[in-house]
Amino acid sequence: MGYLNISIIDVIDIMLVAYILYFFYMKIKGSAAMNIFFGLFILFGIWLIVKALNMSLMSTIMNRITGVGILAFVVVFQQEIRKFLLSLGNKYSIKELFSIDKIMGNFIKKDPLQLNIPEIVEACTKFATNKVGALIVLPYHSDMSSTINTGEKLDCNVSARILDAIFFKNAPLHDGAAIIINGRIVAAKCMLPVSENMNLPKKIGLRHRSGIGISESTDSLVIIVSEERGEISYAEYGGIVMGITPEQLSDKLKERFVLGQNNFKLMAEEKIGDFLSFFKK
Numbered sequence: 001m002g003y004l005n006i007s008i009i010d011v012i013d014i015m016l017v018a019y020i021l022y023f024f025y026m027k028i029k030g031s032a033a034m035n036i037f038f039g040l041f042i043l044f045g046i047w048l049i050v051k052a053l054n055m056s057l058m059s060t061i062m063n064r065i066t067g068v069g070i071l072a073f074v075v076v077f078q079q080e081i082r083k084f085l086l087s088l089g090n091k092y093s094i095k096e097l098f099s100i101d102k103i104m105g106n107f108i109k110k111d112p113l114q115l116n117i118p119e120i121v122e123a124c125t126k127f128a129t130n131k132v133g134a135l136i137v138l139p140y141h142s143d144m145s146s147t148i149n150t151g152e153k154l155d156c157n158v159s160a161r162i163l164d165a166i167f168f169k170n171a172p173l174h175d176g177a178a179i180i181i182n183g184r185i186v187a188a189k190c191m192l193p194v195s196e197n198m199n200l201p202k203k204i205g206l207r208h209r210s211g212i213g214i215s216e217s218t219d220s221l222v223i224i225v226s227e228e229r230g231e232i233s234y235a236e237y238g239g240i241v242m243g244i245t246p247e248q249l250s251d252k253l254k255e256r257f258v259l260g261q262n263n264f265k266l267m268a269e270e271k272i273g274d275f276l277s278f279f280k281k
Contacts, residue, residue: 043062046062047062050062115138115158115180115183115253115257115258116157116158116159116183117250117253117254117257117258118250119158119159119160119163120136120158120160120163120180120223120249120253121246121249121250121253122160123160123163123164123167124136124223124225124232124246124249125232125246126160126164127164127167127225127232128225128226128230128231128232128246129230130230131226131227131228131229131230132167132168132169132225132227133167133174133207133225133226133227134163134167134178134223134224134225135176135177135178135192135207135210135211135222135223135224135225136163136177136178136179136180136222136223136224137177137178137179137180137190137192137211137214137220137221137222138179138180138181138220138221138222138223138253138256138257139179139181139218139219139220140219140220140221140256140257141219142218142219142220144179144181144186144218144220147177147179147187147190147191147192147214148179148186148187148190150176150190150191151173151176151177151179151187151188151189151190151191152173152187152188152189153186153187154185154186154187154188155184155185155186156184156185157183157184157185158180158183158184158185162185163178163185166178166185166188172189173188173189174189175189176188176189176190176191176192177189177190177191177192177210177211177214177222178190192210192211192213192214193210193213193214193216193217194206194209194210194213195209195210195212195213195216195238196213197212197216197238200212200240201242204240204242205226205228207224207226207227208224208226208233208235208240211223211224211233211235211240212235212238212239212240214235215235215236215237215238215239216237216238219237220236221234221235221236221252221253221256221257222234222235222236223249224240231243231244232244232245232246232249234249234252236256
């Protein structure tokens, strides 16, 4: 029986490849490119299974798909590829790739998001009472850079008064969406993609379809206040829940951005404890 000889160069090689793959993952995480690469991974897995089982007909079809796959991939997803390469070639991305602080920061979990939930709920309640339309996007991990660039960039604390000023009917920023990241309003008047789902209720308008649209392509929770009906709704993962109360909105925000991260932190600490106790035995 032979033994696997691994040198220090092999270890460095594996670590470099692992980090570069992780860097690429962080660059495309939460974007449309992530879904594209996930789809390609599924196709590659199917191709491996077909090849291992010697399925001649399926193998021929998969080989044909592979033959034209690269060309079709470039043609269909040229915008996403262009955006990714431009981002990758940015000087800040190169610095980020070789930044020790950034490397360590990617593996150290940050504190739970500090959302000012009462202020958001207060603002949405006032919007619903006065029938003021509003669209508030709260991403979890997704990169929102492209969406932020469509609006006016801000950097301010979350408060009911500021949200009221943004969505005031005659205000210059009221038309579009406000984006809140890590407890701060980072942009307003942002344009969102409209959902093309034909199974959505007929009564919903463009504001609701835009909220659903951004929830289809990102992990955002989107709060929507109807100008016509004066009701609060939220969209996530391509679905929508309409006509909720302020209390239900508060519970949803806590569940998504406070309890979820606390549970993840507790679970991670428990796993680390189990891992360390294994070596103490």
